[in-house]
Amino acid sequence: MxxxxxxxxxxxxxxxxxxxxxxxxxxxxxxxNYGLPEPIVDPVNPSTGLPQLSEARVLAHAKYLSEDIGFRTVGTREHALGDEWMIKQAELIRLQCEDAVRARPGRKLQCEVWHQQGSGSHRFDMMGHRLYKTYVDLTNIVVRISDGTDAGKEHAVLVNAHVDSTLPSPGAADDALSVGIMLECMRVLVDTPDWEPTHAIIFLFNNAEESLQDASHLFSTQHPIVNTVRAAVNLEAAGTTGRELLFQATSEQMIRAYAYAPRPFGTIVANEVFTSGIILSDTDFRQFEQYLNVTGLDIAVVGNSYLYHMRKDLVENIEPGVAQHMGENVLGLLLHLSSPESPLPALTEGYSRPSTVFYQFLGQFVVYxxxxxxxxxxxxxxxxxxxxxxxxxDPAPALRQGKxxxxxxxxxxxxxxxxxxxxxxxxxxxxxxxxxxxxxxxxxxxxxxxxxxxxxxxxxxxxxxxxxxxxxxxxxxxxxxxxxxxxxxxxxxxxxxxxxxxxxxxxxxxxxxxxxxxxxxxxxxxxxxxxxxxxxxxxxxxxxxxxxxxxxxxxxxxxxxxxxxxxxxxxxxxxxxxxxxxxxxxxxxxxxxxxxxxxxxxxxxxxxxxxxxxxxxxMRSPFDAMHQKRVFIIHMENVTTQEQHLHVAAADGAPGFDILAHSIARQFSVPGVVPEPVSMNTWNNDWDTMYPFSNFLTPYKFDLPLKPEYMDAPEHDFTVTAVNNKIDTAAGTRSLTLKIYHPGIIWTAVTFDAHVLQWALDNNPPDEYTRHYIKEGSFYGHDTWTVDLVVKIPEGDPDARIRVNFVGIHEKAMWPGKKAEKELGGRAMALFEEFDAWIEKETEGKVDALLLGCVGGITTV
Known part of the structure; x- marks a missing residue:
């Protein structure tokens, strides 16, 4: 050449x-990188007569969850409806399984269903912050498919997806898509006449991931079959397009098992970037590692993650072929892990850092x-x-001193x-x-x-x-x-x-x-x-x-x-x-x-x-209608001062937010107000429902004019009290139970300063006087939670009184999640309806606004 x-x-x-x-x-x-298979509609292969994974069915499940039921935020009525629907789907699979066995007597196949419900608490450090979570009567739907024998149930693979969605999003991709894929995998496996699992598959439809992984913690610490789990496969989505990506893997055996998927796609580069903590995100996989000590795979759709946790996470925006690709890969992986060649029996030693190189090179999945x-x-x-x-x-051979x-x-x-x-x-x-x-x-x-x-x-x-x-x-x-x-x-x-x-x-x-x-x-x-x-x-x-x-x-x-x-x-x-x-x-x-x-x-x-x-x-604008700016809006009712404020925040450094804040002030605040940024420090508790993510926000705070149409507030009786109070002067301690009563309020959070010597949350409270953050996520209709404390009495304060900041979200006052019943959301929803229409017009659709009606205050117990 x-x-x-x-x-x-x-x-x-x-x-x-x-x-x-x-x-x-x-x-x-x-x-x-972006090639996807053709979507399949027919649930049965017309040539072979055997069941096949159908993208159409996957998306139908996702659409029902995300659009027919809607925003399934933990603690809402829609969250409870999602739980009810999921139980029905699990029971249908169980009945389908029984029919399959009757059709082929002697087939070794058993489907068991659990509707787990329980309460608990766990420490959840995130983004460099210490945080505690507590939850009341949360649920999981668990299906185990096995050959029915004790030996067949001894070693199981856990495959997980979450049914709930996060605060501002209907969650079609995150994570209703994965729920639909798991349902389709179960249907195909059960309806395949010759398939009999050597090792069990446990399908966990966990019902509270977005509230900081409460339901996966519940399963991992309280379900009776967790001791049989040898590996976990977590299914997630942070986008709506492209191939699913293996972005976290924790053993060579599971990486090699993933190679049995028909179109494996992953790279150790993504694995090491994610596990380094550079990407400030997390999945249920964390709970399985921490509490089950198991190895596994974390798989997610990541393309077009502009829609991640946004209103437009809808089925119509999921690229054709995405569900087919992810579903067929999961099905192929489960077929291998449930087969006699499965590595599951060898994975009894639990989680360890992987020592395997893997990457995708022009369609080939290479592992060594x-x-x-x-x-x-x-x-x-x-x-x-x-x-x-x-x-x-030598470039200069004629010289005595060549290089x-x-x-x-x-x-x-x-x-x-x-x-x-x-x-x-x-x-x-x-x-x-x-x-x-x-x-x-x-x-x-x-x-x-x-x-x-x-x-x-x-x-x-x-x-x-x-x-x-x-x-x-x-x-x-x-x-x-x-x-x-x-x-x-x-x-x-x-x-x-x-x-x-x-x-x-x-x-x-x-x-x-x-x-x-x-x-x-x-x-x-x-x-x-x-x-x-x-x-x-x-x-x-x-x-x-x-x-x-x-x-x-x-x-x-x-x-x-x-x-x-x-x-x-x-x-x-x-x-x-x-x-x-x-x-x-x-x-x-x-x-x-x-x-x-x-x-x-x-x-x-x-x-x-x-x-x-x-x-x-x-000359370009950073945002457009499909790549929107995230803006966070809180209508705060302070029950201590009886004041109302509008809090507005953004989570990016793009120019123009201060201009938008001034426009909001002119339109919705009192006349003549000049908006000033509020410091997002440990004393700013207005955003505690979003803590610790709130530390990334740039907030403004506005006084609200008391318009007549904003005066009708939803009923609530949000209180924080101390019961079982005892002072031990000899030991210098005070023991109490902090009781939070929050009818109609969800995602409650309390913040207080104290030197905690002992509490019910864990066995290792900080050995110092410091600030403590406790957040709650509970099932719909549960309105009370408690924390038992023993605190050190400070010098000069014999009563050891504790000043508590508390805040929560009106269950009926979240826009657009509660748009269909806006009249029940009181003044916050009246404001949000006006605000949402205004900001859509003002920004030409370039902003996705999360609108939350909150209530909070300060009390001393």
Whole structure:
């Protein structure tokens, strides 16, 4: 492909020659990354007469839960309706199972159903904050399918989805989609005449995940069959499009089991990013690890996560094929785990950190152990060093002091490293200008990959500019330096236990192969063949493109809910620079092929493109009707002062929220008010129903004019009292039961300062005088919960009185969840109806508002 040196092609012609590869491989990766199967409608295969998983049935279940029943927030009437419907579905499966056995006498098949109900409490540290949860009479629906024998029930896999939805969302994808998939899997398994499980499958339809995983805690700590669970498969959704992603896996056996799915899709990179805690999210998988000590898989739909916990999480927005893909994968996984070849009997030792590399490469799911990885990467690094040394040619043989191979590689390594540093520095300079100078941060938000157009040219111009400082470097030297760096990072990263380091080995192997072939077909001193570039670039192009797709799918929408203080612009810019550097590792040798003049021209060109991109993106709005800004609205009634306030907050750093706050003040607050941000500190308890997520909010607080139509409040008798009160002066302690009575109020939270010596929540209260947060989530109609305390009597306060902040949500005052019965929501719902229509018009549909009618106050007990 490469002509002789005297007729060397220029950069434009060379790029045109490589263009099919540079464009075609990322496109191929895109097709693989987002390819979905055709949705199936018929529940029975017309050719075989056997049952098959039907997307139409999955979505019908999801639609009934999310739209016919509606917003199933824990504690609401709709939540209770979801529980009732789920019990009926479980009983239908049990009857279907009995019919199947009668149709084939002797078939080893048994379906058991439990409707678990219970109360409990647990510590739930999140986002660096200590929090306690308590719950009363929450429910789970549990179905166990087995062969009916004790031996068949000894080792079981738990598959879980949650029936409830979160505060502002109908939850079609999150998580009614997974509920529908589990129901379909049960139907297909039971109706398959020849299927008999060797090992049991426990289907847990847990009824309170969004209230901080209360129901999975209930199952894990109180259900009678938990001691048979050997592994857990958790099904979730943080989006509505694309393939389901294996983003958390905790044993090699379960990862290899996942390979039996017809279309496995996952990568250790996503696994290690999620488990690192960078992504501030969590799933029921945490409870299964912590209380059951089991290994397992966490699987979720993550594409288009703009709709995650939003009003538009509706069935109509779930991409065709999503349910089919996820359902068939889950079914294939369960068939393997329930078979004689299942790893379940070997998983009795419980949870341990995984030591397995796994990734998706052009449709193939590759799995190998850390031990194998260390051997492979060590061989790659050794072979790279040997090859570079054996093929080294002194660039100045006529001089007495020619450069050594080591000296050449040091210069090449400096050049390659400088390009990486230059890319990161330049994108972050551009990010600073966009955010702090132009005040146009998050202009890329409405499209996951548009940020590449803004920061891609900046990364390239920074990388090229760095080469002007490095000086002249031989093409071959920088090419081999890339090989040595990739193989070194792979080996060192793997020795440190970072499985993601395998991506460097995956690009390093083809680079080594390309150099070996180049040495065979060319003479020493010749240019690196363009064929060698093509061969070496194929893997990083495909894997790098996949990194871009998956990473940006998660992180771009995430910037809309990580708080105003988070450096969203710099996070996205750095992701573009990092993934781009991996995708185009041969940029440095390629530009040094043509010399300083070409590098300078390239740097100038990409700098101009960067300026043009900044100008264009500065004119863009971050939000549109399908990529909305999240705004949180609380109508607060203070029972202590009898005041009403409107609290407004956002969870992102995009410009314009202060302008929106002023518009809200003009429309809904008292005349002449100037809105000021309220500090979100430990003393701001108005947002405690959303704690600890509330720490990411930027809130404003407005006085409300007492309009006549806002005066009718829902009835409530929200009180916090102390009973069973005893003072032990000798021990210096006070024992009491904190009693919270909240008829018609849900998601209650209390906050108080005390030195707690003992309580019913756990055996390890903080050994100091500090602030305590306790939140509640209970079943519909349950209006009382208690906490037993023993506190240290402070000096100078013999009664040890405790000042308690309390807050909760009117069950009838949540918009749009309670829109159908708005007249029962009193003044909050009257305000919300007006506010929702106003903000829709004011922002042209670019805002999704969560509207909560809350009541709170302060008391001393």
């Amino acid at each position: 490469s002509p002789p040196p005297h007729s060397r092609w220029g950069p434009v012609r060379s790029l045109l020659c490589l263009a099919p590869l540079l464009l075609g491989v990322p496109f191929l990766a895109y097709k693989v 152990s850390f031990s194998t990885a260390k051997i492979l990467y060590a061989l790659l690094f050794t072979a790279s060093i040997v090859f570079v040394r054996l093929t080294y040619v 050594s191979a080591f000296g050449e590689q040091v210069k090449g390594t400096i050049a390659v490293s400088a390009a990486l540093v230059g890319a990161f520095l330049n994108v972050n300079v551009v990010a600073f200008i966009m955010a702090k100078v132009l005040h146009k941060q998050m202009s890329w938000f409405s499209s996951e990959r548009s940020c590449v157009l803004l920061y891609g040219p900046a990364a390239l111009s920074g990388a090229l500019a760095s080469q002007l400082l490095v000086g002249r470097v031989r093409e071959r030297t920088s090419f081999t330096a890339v090989l040595l760096l990739q193989s070194f990072l792979a080996l060192v990263g793997q020795l440190a236990g970072i499985g993601s380091a395998g991506v460097f080995a995956l690009s390093g192997f083809p680079i080594l192969l390309s150099l070996v072939l180049n040495a065979i077909v060319s003479k020493p001193g010749d240019d690196i063949s363009l064929w060698s570039y093509a061969l070496a670039a194929f893997t990083p192009l495909s894997l790098g493109a996949q990194m871009f797709y998956i990473t940006l799918d998660v992180f771009v929408p995430l910037t809309g809910r990580i708080g105003e203080e988070a450096p969203a612009e710099h996070i996205i810019a750095s992701i573009v620079a990092g993934a781009g550097s991996y995708t185009l590792p041969l940029l440095v040798p390629f530009v040094h092929r043509f010399g300083r003049r070409t590098i300078l021209r390239g740097a100038v060109l990409f700098s101009m493109l960067t300026a043009l991109a900044m100008a264009i993106f500065s």
